[in-house]
Amino acid sequence: MKTTSFWRAGHTPTLFAAFFYFDLSFMVWVLLGPLAVQISNDLGLTAAQKGLMVATPLLAGALLRIVMGVLVDHLKPKKAGFIGQVMVIATLAWAWLGQLRHYENMLILGILLGFAGAAFAVALPLASRWYPPEHQGTALGIAGAGNSGTAFAALFAPSLALMFGWQQVFGLCLIPLGVALLVYVVFAKDAPSAPPPKSLVEYLHVLKDKDAWWFMFFYSVTFGGFSGLASSLAIYFNGQYGLSPVNAGYFTAACVFAGSLVRPLGGILADRMGGIRTLSLMYLLAGLFLFIASLGMQSYVGALAVFVLAMLALGTGNGAVFQLVPQRFRKEIGVMTGLVGMAGGVGGFYLASSLGYSKQVTGSYQLGLTIFAALAVAALVGLLSVRARWRTTWGSAAMTTARI
Template sequence: MKLGDLKKEGHWQTLLASFLYFDFSFMMWTMLGPLATEINESLASRGFAMNDDQTATLLAVPVLAGAILRLVLGVFVDKFGPKKTALVSQMIVVATLFYGYLTAETITYDQLLLIALGLGFAGASFAVALPQAGQWYPPRLQGAVLGIAGAGNIGVVIDFLFAPKIAEVWGWPSVFLIGGALSFIILIVYMFLAKDAPASVYKPNPKKLGDYLKLMRDRDTWWFNLFYAVSFGGFIGFANYMKVYLMNTYEPEMSVFGMDVMNEGNVKVIAGYFGALCIFAGALLRPVGGAIADKMGGIKSLYVFYGSIIVLTFISAFVSLPFWAAIVVMFLIMANLGMANGSVFQLVPQRFGKDIGVMTGLIGMAGGLGGTAFIKTFGWSQGAFDGYAAGFIIFAVITMVAISGISLVKTRWRTTWGAVSGAKI
């Protein structure tokens, strides 16, 4: 497949619009993570500082809302079409961001939770952008098309690179202003570029509530939900909580490192840079994980990735690491989580090819719920034990449960649907 094929077939303008919509939406979805420290300092200056549990809740709400709204927007896509659904959803995100900017000087914790809820619509863009792009293209181009449209995960990296620096120069409310302006521009671009596929190209197959209930009675659905709750839940959970974790654990060392090596004194900006580096590994290596799974089988690759995650998280829990070593370990954790995401979705189409749309919604929601639980667990760990060892241990144990699940199903999978899938399982 060559990129030129995407111009000859389908509608490249819609593909571009879908990519931009998802990329910038993912950026807005995870915006509170790299700003959490600055926001808390602003609240503290007015007599209210968030505790660890409140910080975790604030970061978890967009993830939870995005997970649930993926199903809701998926239904709206079937009923009203992806373009109308995307436009309304994006308007809500734009309004949320400008509301955050306009109320920043007197903002309360409850208002922040409302903003977090509104940003959940940005996280749900996955359920709109991918179907809209995919509807225009034939099956042989779906992998490339969905890979391009879904590359928006990189948006969280952009957050961590630029949000702390913008906050340092112009104040954290300016991040909401710039985010709102960019989201409005994307809204206009999307309005003119994107088109719903005509009936001659795509025949709608609306999903019904019964379709979801039917698949939820299938035990394999729950196994895949567990596997993706670990891999994507871990990825999006770490991504949102990364700066808080680094600031609470390594603030003095980051300050020294910044002055000695980077000629940069703002520790929040340094945390953003290194957070972006680790998150970039998970975002970039997702397709690599899928390619590895194609060669060695999804089950074997998940053994490797999950096994590596278990070892690395136990190291983080029990070894007192210096800052540079902690970054290396976190980079490897995120890399393995990203590759595990790709491996899970190498298996899903083999098992649920006829129901891939419904399963994508269900598994995507499970990933978001896993991320919510992850953030809350780490917030609890810091609040209860003044450290993150308990959070790492719990995540390692849950990953061990996932590996045990793979061991329980691998023989049945390989001798039933895996035997006729045509792919390595």
């Protein structure tokens, strides 16, 4: 398969507009994580409160992905994305100009930031509908590399908060979000072959298919691990090793960049090696590195290395999952993106909140990391249990040109 065939197969301006929209939306979605140390110092939050604060946008984004998935199929991706971006910009304006002096205010903000996380349910169908089955992994890997926006939040937010105050960071984010909205409006285009919209009852029919639940579980581990760590690592490096908020942000950014940049690689590997084989290997590696991290490294450099390796495995796994989903549910890609994305957000909420509670109750993060490592192993076992059935039914050579 030549690289040029991919670039001729779809609509490149839409692909990169989807990536840019996704990228900056995710930057905003996890913003409370890199700012958590400074916010906590000002508001006097406990470890559990910090964990819940940074986890709230993940859960809100998860639930709102269902809403956006429905809007994508009924209004088409471009219009749904426009509505979502306007909501995010309004939320940032409120956060910038409002009075965020209480823990409850931060939870409300976290819920509203969920609209940014729901961008996932728009960007992926927007890109997916332009590409044939054999290029789904690559296309969705590129669009999904918008995960890298979480690294920009970790890289710049703590420094900007130090210079201008953490509340001013929300106002500064309005600038790149405005640029992203303009790029999206000008360059994004709906695919001409979009499936007709379904009734709300028909969306529920998808949940009767056990494969839908498998995909939701698989993504709750890969993306849940990625987003949960992206939101929590600044707190972890600050609390575990005493790093300053800025340095903790730099370390978090390194981990998140690793997980983000390999998402296209995960899609490409899945296109060439098969999604099941790629994802199986990634679960094995993710479980191993998360378990090592749970033991507690003596130095922050060692912890950084282990978390980078874990994020590499999780990010590659994210790309592999979304090589498989469009093969199985191509006609329902809008609602399945919403459902699978929701599960990923729920996984992230669980990991981020459990790390905070683990720290408060036991004095360390070990329990939270150990349980999530076990979930990666459980996902591997589940994937191996459906492998034969998938490869002999919808994933057979008679049904698709893609490698499953």
